[in-house]
Amino acid sequence: MPLTEAGIYAAALRLIDEDGVEALTMRKLATALDANPMSLYHHVPNKEAVLRGVTRMVGARFRTVTLEDAPWPERLRLLATDFRTLAHRHPELMAYSFSHQPDFIQHDDPFWTALTAIVAAAGAPPSEVPEIAALIVAVVIGVLAAELNGSLHQWANLKPPGPETDGEDEPSDAAPGSPGAAAGTAGPDPDHMFRLVLDTLITGLESRLTAGPDGQDAGRR
Missing domain, CATH: 1.10.10.60 (Homeodomain-like)
Incomplete structure (x- = not known):
């Protein structure tokens, strides 16, 4: 051929x-x-x-379910989750694109088209839609890049410094079969962590959109 x-x-x-x-x-x-x-x-x-x-x-093959009548947070969660699924379907390519191709998302890509529509539906001023969408992309891609290269798992297993952790054995030192060993090998749930990221993004955007020009909650003024 x-x-x-x-x-x-x-x-x-x-x-x-x-x-x-x-x-x-x-x-x-x-x-x-x-x-x-x-x-x-x-x-x-x-x-x-x-x-x-x-x-x-x-990127052109990316598809997500269109829920135009659903609340915008639900639409954003679905879009981001479908994008994460794409990243895990082609992890080598996507990890490379995240770090080496800053222009890999174009204005006519299905993902960007859907994301800007969701941000607009959330009530963002038209002039701020591209900026807010770009920040959402930056956060989601940053998390996915760290997830794909293993950094997110490693960071989530770091213990905060303090007297309550001083002198504790590392998970690798726990006796085989013990609860500590199981927790050390299992690590954090990546699905849960990604949902946490989305919840944080949505909460922050809701707060930003309900705030007045001076940053105060419009409902309290």
């Missing part, structure tokens, strides 16, 4: 899902497509262009 950009991106995504971004080369991609490596350059100039194309393809 003749080479196409769509076919190249689809093959690249399969290789990335299997072996990661760093392992992807134009030669490996050509082999997967049963093509001459030089023929790829008629469609994409380099690996970076391939990665951008793959990211755009995955």
